[in-house]
Amino acid sequence: MGGLITADLRFNGxxxxxSLLDTLVVPVYWVADIPSRLSDWQETHLVSRxxxxxEGERLRRENLILEGxxxxxxxxxxxxxxxxxxxxxxxxxxxxxVVAELIGVSPDPVRQxxxxxxxxxxxxxxxxxxxxxxxxxxxxxxxSEFTSRVLLITDVTHSVPVQVNRNGVRAxxxxxxxxxxxxxxxxxxxxxxxxGDLLVSSGLGGRFPVGxxxxxxxxxERDPGQxxxxxxxxxxxxxxxxxxxxxxxxxxxxxxx
Amino acid sequence: MVDxxxxxxxxxxSLFVAAVLALVPLPAWLVWGRPEWVALVxxxxxxxxxxxxxxxxxxxxxxxxxxLEGAVLGQNTFALAVLALLSVSLYQRLRVFSLxxxxxxxxxxIGIHQLICQWVQNLEGVGARxxxxxxxxxxxxLMWPLILYLLRGLRRHYQVV
Numbered sequence: 001m002g003g004l005i006t007a008d009l010r011f012n013g014x015x016x017x018x019s020l021l022d023t024l025v026v027p028v029y030w031v032a033d034i035p036s037r038l039s040d041w042q043e044t045h046l047v048s049r050x051x052x053x054x055e056g057e058r059l060r061r062e063n064l065i066l067e068g069x070x071x072x073x074x075x076x077x078x079x080x081x082x083x084x085x086x087x088x089x090x091x092x093x094x095x096x097x098v099v100a101e102l103i104g105v106s107p108d109p110v111r112q113x114x115x116x117x118x119x120x121x122x123x124x125x126x127x128x129x130x131x132x133x134x135x136x137x138x139x140x141x142x143x144s145e146f147t148s149r150v151l152l153i154t155d156v157t158h159s160v161p162v163q164v165n166r167n168g169v170r171a172x173x174x175x176x177x178x179x180x181x182x183x184x185x186x187x188x189x190x191x192x193x194x195x196g197d198l199l200v201s202s203g204l205g206g207r208f209p210v211g212x213x214x215x216x217x218x219x220x221e222r223d224p225g226q227x228x229x230x231x232x233x234x235x236x237x238x239x240x241x242x243x244x245x246x247x248x249x250x251x252x253x254x255x256x257x
Numbered sequence: 258m259v260d261x262x263x264x265x266x267x268x269x270x271s272l273f274v275a276a277v278l279a280l281v282p283l284p285a286w287l288v289w290g291r292p293e294w295v296a297l298v299x300x301x302x303x304x305x306x307x308x309x310x311x312x313x314x315x316x317x318x319x320x321x322x323x324x325l326e327g328a329v330l331g332q333n334t335f336a337l338a339v340l341a342l343l344s345v346s347l348y349q350r351l352r353v354f355s356l357x358x359x360x361x362x363x364x365x366x367i368g369i370h371q372l373i374c375q376w377v378q379n380l381e382g383v384g385a386r387x388x389x390x391x392x393x394x395x396x397x398x399l400m401w402p403l404i405l406y407l408l409r410g411l412r413r414h415y416q417v418v
Contacts, residue, residue, distance in 0.1 A: 001331055001334065001335045001338070002331075004330055004331035004334070005329055005330070005331035005332070005335065005377055005380070007330075008329045008330040008331060009329055009380060009381060014330060018324070018330065021320070021324050022324050024324075025321050025324045025325055028273070028276050028277055028280060028321070028325055029280065029325070031273075031277045032277045032280035032281050035281065036282070104280060104282075105282050106326060106327055107279055107280050107281075107282075107283075107288075107291065107325075107326060108326050108327075108328065109288040109289050109385070109389075110378060110383050110384060110385050110390075111326070111327060111328075111383060113327050115327075141327075142327065149327050155383075156382075156383055157382060157383060177383075177386075179285075240285075
């Protein structure tokens, strides 16, 4: 038994076995997901005509605003590519996304993980970033045939390379084990970070694509007795509420797989 | 002569339901107190059918729980195997105990289970930072009467021996 624990903790040899066995236990997730499926169904099927009309109206308005905002997108993108060419840096490419649905949340309070209904058969790979409508959520750590397991950015074992959107200061945001907070470590007390700053992924480390919102700084404590400032941030993504999420296929990684 | 495989599906079905209950999302204030359903059901079957349910069943359901929780392979497997071993060796005494004495023993058993899980999680570096991880021992002990009456009813109804 000790051998099994050590093998899984220290070596990668069990990964293949694990993904095979994971495929076998999927039915339990499906059954455990039935209550939330039912409430979803009830929300979409048992609504009054008035509510539906209102929602349709709201969505049309929202769509109009978003379309208006994207009008300049094409020309801005072209400009961005031209300027990057002038600077001799590589062009930023657009990432593809696939919609996935949450079918399970880790029952263990010390683990911040979720299970998605997309797996190896949909092209999901280990290390793939996951976002929702508001920001970065985490990365895939286990893939079975039809499901995958995602480590959220707030897990104590997770860190994201970030930069402050306002001035480009780089830092690393680590999970605290609670869904509402990230901690930015090893930032010297004189660094220009303020409450309200948006932290976006910096793309360093090659795991997460550049520029997705990660968190918003909520508290900065500068204690002269300490070498570093203590900085807390609130994740932008709705980590405990999103049911529909997006798996990002970054160009280089998708080519590698 | 009773067929050995007779009614074994009741054991498997109850463990499946326990696994589902162990996965159903709970509100944030309740997550630390979730009873260890699989461990409870396993303890019941170890006491009721010690000649049929024991360490092997514990190993199987433990492996399934490790996969479902995304834990290190071996965490629940080890903890549930120890739990089954203890329950099988205690079954003669446990059967004559009163309900709340049994609940007291269940409290200890689940406590041991939690300690082992905690120990493996600390190897991984994700262990709890407070004694809250022992709360399931209490909630499981409180659930014991329910499990006992429910599973005993099922066992008698389907005549699993």
